Amino acid sequence: MDNALGEPQTILLLGGTSDIGLAIVREVLSPGARTVVLACRNVEKGELAAAGLRHGGLAVHVVHFNGSDTASHEQVIADVVAQHGDIDLAILAFAQLGDGAVTSKDVQAASEIAHVNFTGTVSATIAVANRMRGQGHGAIVMLSSVAGERVRAANPVYGGTKAGIDGFAQGLGDALAADGVHMMVVRPGFVHSAMTQGLKAAPFSTTPEQVAAVTAKGLRAGRRTVWAPGILRYVFSALRHVPGPVWRRLPLG
Amino acid sequence: MAILTGVSMQNRRPLTGWGRTNATVAEVIEVPNHEVAAAVKEAGPRGALVRGLGRSYGDAAQNAGGLVLRLLGSAHQAVLDPSLATVTVPAGVNLDELLRVLVPRGFFVPVTPGTRFVTIGGAIASDIHGKNHHVEGSFGNHVRALTLLLADGSTVVIGPQQQPELFWATIGGMGLTGVILDATVGLLPIETSRMSVDTTRIPDLDALFSAMSDGDDDFRYSVAWIDPQAKGRHLGRSVLGRGDHARLDQLGPKELLSPLAYGPKQLASVPPLVPPMGVINHATVAAFNEVWYRKAPLHREGELKGIAGFFHPLDMVSRWNRVYGSSGMVQYQFVVPFGEEEAMRTVIERLSVSGAASFLAVLKRFGAGNDSPLSFPAPGWTLALDVPGSARGLADLLHGLDRLVLDAGGRHYFAKDGRTTAAAIRQGYPRLEEWKAVRDSVDPEHVWQSDLSRRLGLTD
């Protein structure tokens, strides 16, 4: 159970090695937290992350989870609940950026990214949401991206999947509210993480820690959408309306 | 009459405690006592719980995803035995209704908390205490017998002499041993409905400790209101209010016309949409506390007051908890044993410099505890205060206070708690395992569950 200060006791990170996801976990950990479950495609890598989190009375477990293998999702979630009880907070942080130049042209590569990022996220989210409906409480953090706010020519497949899950999460969030489940969509800009390693930073670039701080604050305040950094909300409310010819020439990294 | 639909989606609604934090959704139904067993049969894997009037501050009366029962019952079903000074009453009846029946007949409830909007069931399940704890103990001390509906649908009548283990596990058992259907409770005969009250302004904490240690035992009721923002040499400045029920010979001619008149009204209600933190901030609270202290008499004896004015001043404003805005409030109450006055001082010091705006805090000197493994009161000093949930640094502040309290051999009150940890409860309640064993013997499947029980590992 969350406590009266909104501090979760049991946290599930899907994409258990995600830099942003792990930063969020660290940010929301409190003395009342009991269990963290890192759901990872690479369990060995997950164990390294787990070792970094463990302290005091906090139990950190690593389970195998493949975002593309949608048929397994319900079971993975069911096992987590069977072992650790209610999930207070689930963070959906698995995704692949792909190489935009390749995915814009290669059918196979494009559909793989679309499958993990969109179908996989939808499937895992529904599996979590079903549990939380039954629990009558819980929060889901969906890592969307400004890349989905107005999809760019440089990486339409990734951007398209982010636009898709952003809309999906908003709709599902509205449907879940009556069941005591809170969905929060997080829209970061360019974040210095494993995903963007070696890429040129876009304007307003930020860090996983800053995204985590914004996320934790938004959760406490019961927000439905947060941007990281916050200024991007205003930047994108303008960019959304920039005429196409200008948009295409903007130096957005 | 309630239509039993099992755990359908029909009556699903969000519930919070009095602090209005952390809502969770449950199936909520109202049932008369004779339908409770049938309703509980319909409970799914998330179990069932009774809720009284939801005056617990945290998550004690919530059961996320499960069944929550509210008991129907009326004070007119109460059976008063004037010769034994007892009343047998359905557990869903609240003290407000009951006092309206009892006081005109010359009886008073054995223990009342700071609000009369609590049910008999809630009073027993939290083993509540009042201003008379130092002489008369907590509510459970006055329960002669109660009917408990068990997880298997059977009912048992238990008391201090009948199945005492189960009885004491139910006193303070937070609804986790079964549903209390009715109870027989000892009453206090009174001559009048007025209180005779002595009020003294106390300049600091040391003076308060000694005034209470030396003088409390001469009074049935005693409590001090502390200004939690007073610092330095004013730390712990307070107004000590003590008294007893007035005797007939203490009334004036006007009051003698109706010595047992009782009919408190609720005066005002805080509008439902107060802007977040619009009313309460550090400056307004500090100003309020200052005026309140200056207004109190240096010393006054034998003032006549009404029951409501003495015991339930907050009930004059209904739903006052809304002034704390959308992030709600957290109540912090703990007890430390006698001899740990320094721990109490450190707690008050930390609060005073924290900037977490708090209205008056209540300090009380507890007497002996009882046989219940989970009952909160123990000999020592207890402090209770409200803090807005949005106060900066609150989590760290309270976590630090938890340490101080536990290191001093103290503990926290389930009925007020929304944020302490399973580890803190294990340390503060050394008889927890004993309680669990009794509970497991009557509820092996853990049908009775609450958000509090999950959060604090009581039903793991």
Ligand SMILES: Cc1cc2nc3c(=O)[nH]c(=O)nc-3n(C[C@H](O)[C@H](O)[C@H](O)COP(=O)(O)OP(=O)(O)OC[C@H]3O[C@@H](n4cnc5c(N)ncnc54)[C@H](O)[C@@H]3O)c2cc1C
């Ligand atoms: C303004 C204010 C002042 C207060 N002052 C005091 C005080 O001075 N001293 C003090 O001790 N407390 C005080 N309290 C706390 C209050 O007395 C307790 O929380 C009490 O339990 C509330 O009763 P309720 O009927 O609202 O129960 P709820 O809050 O609805 O439930 C409390 C617990 O009782 C259980 N329960 C309720 N009915 C039954 C039943 N029939 N059978 C089994 N279990 C049941 C519930 O499951 C839950 O665990 C105060 C609260 C407020 C809001």
Ligand SMILES: NC(=O)c1ccc[n+]([C@@H]2O[C@H](COP(=O)([O-])OP(=O)(O)OC[C@H]3O[C@@H](n4cnc5c(N)ncnc54)[C@H](OP(=O)(O)O)[C@@H]3O)[C@@H](O)[C@H]2O)c1
């Ligand atoms: N970085 C940014 O600029 C940025 C900006 C906006 C939004 N986001 C979003 O934030 C989230 C986290 O990204 P990040 O920056 O933390 O990057 P990251 O460190 O690369 O995290 C991505 C995670 O996804 C996992 N993953 C990839 N494919 C998977 C699969 N098939 N099954 C299971 N897990 C899989 C990765 O596992 P491995 O460790 O095994 O690869 C990794 O844990 C993503 O949703 C991303 O789209 C990122």
